[in-house]
Amino acid sequence: MLPFEFQHLPGKPVSEQLVFSVKKALAKGQLKPGDPFPSVRTLSREIRINPNTAQKALSQLTQAGILEITPGIGARVRHQTKLSAAETAAVLDEPMETLVIEAKRLGLTLDTLEARLRHFWKDLNR
Amino acid sequence: MLPFEFQHLPGKPVSEQLVFSVKKALAKGQLKPGDPFPSVRTLSREIRINPNTAQKALSQLTQAGILEITPGIGARVRHQTKLSAAETAAVLDEPMETLVIEAKRLGLTLDTLEARLRHFWKDLNR
DNA sequence: TTAGGTGTATTAGCATACGCAGTACACCAG
DNA sequence: CTGGTGTACTGCGTATGCTAATACACCTAA
Helix, strand or coil, X not given: CCCCCCCCCCCCCHHHHHHHHHHHHHHHCXXXXXXXXXXXXXXXXXXXXXXXXXXXXXXXXXXXXXXXEECCCEEEECCCCCCCHHHHHHHHHHHHHHHHHHHHXXXXXXXXXXXXXXXXXXXXXX | CCCCCCCCCCCCCHHHHHHHHHHHHHHHCCCCCCCEECCHHHXXXXXXXXXXXXXXXXXXXXXXXXXXXXCCCEXXXXXXXXXXXXXXXXXXXXXXXXXXXXXXXXCCCHHHHHHHHHHHHHHCCC
16 A cells, blocks of 8 residues: 555646655655655556656655655655755745735735635645 | 736746736736737737747637637737636635645745745735 | 738647656665 | 666657748728
């Protein structure tokens, strides 16, 4: 059994959806630092994807600082180090700006936007 | 002079960046309902893009309900009708979920996330 | 009516990205 | 040695995006 949920929605690259699934499991707490992570071949067998696609996702997750890889052994979820404000900004700023723009364009108020944001935040720990 | 700012950042499709530029101008108030919108040929000449690319962006903008097109005449910014909660949710839910997941994964608190959101909101009217 | 503007559609070429397949190598554990 | 691990490479087919060059139907103003 895989330590996260994965389902392939057409229209998006499989590797990206795999990366997103892991991030989601991490945010939910289903996946914690120190946990072992499935190998390339296990992933490709369980999810029915090509080994190269699994390898690609795994590579992106390592580069993002989420996984820790020991050659010949396997991968584990990395213990998060404290991130600087600049680092979080690099990840969050762009999607945050587009979200605000869309919301404002649609006529939403700041309050309703914040309310919806809190809803999603709490909904993640259900 | 175009009624919005456009700059081509490599890595993203040109047509999408054009669509985004228009949405941004709309959220900022630089572009208002009733305003005339440049033609396909004007856009392609000013921004130095292919007419087909301009046409593609214009088509997406009409389908999104942002532009109103009169064949043989031109395009105008459409007057926004009241949107249902389901309609705004269809646009905002997915990017909002990914934003919350990223933020939570990076160890942010709900308060800091909201603070940053308010900052972007107010920064849009500067 | 004519000339020039508008949106729209078609076909083609080219580059890139994605996913799939197969193969190979270096490493480590049992 | 055997079977697991990550990693790398080539090739193939497909889809997407941008560009290019036309062509058509429509409207407006001269």
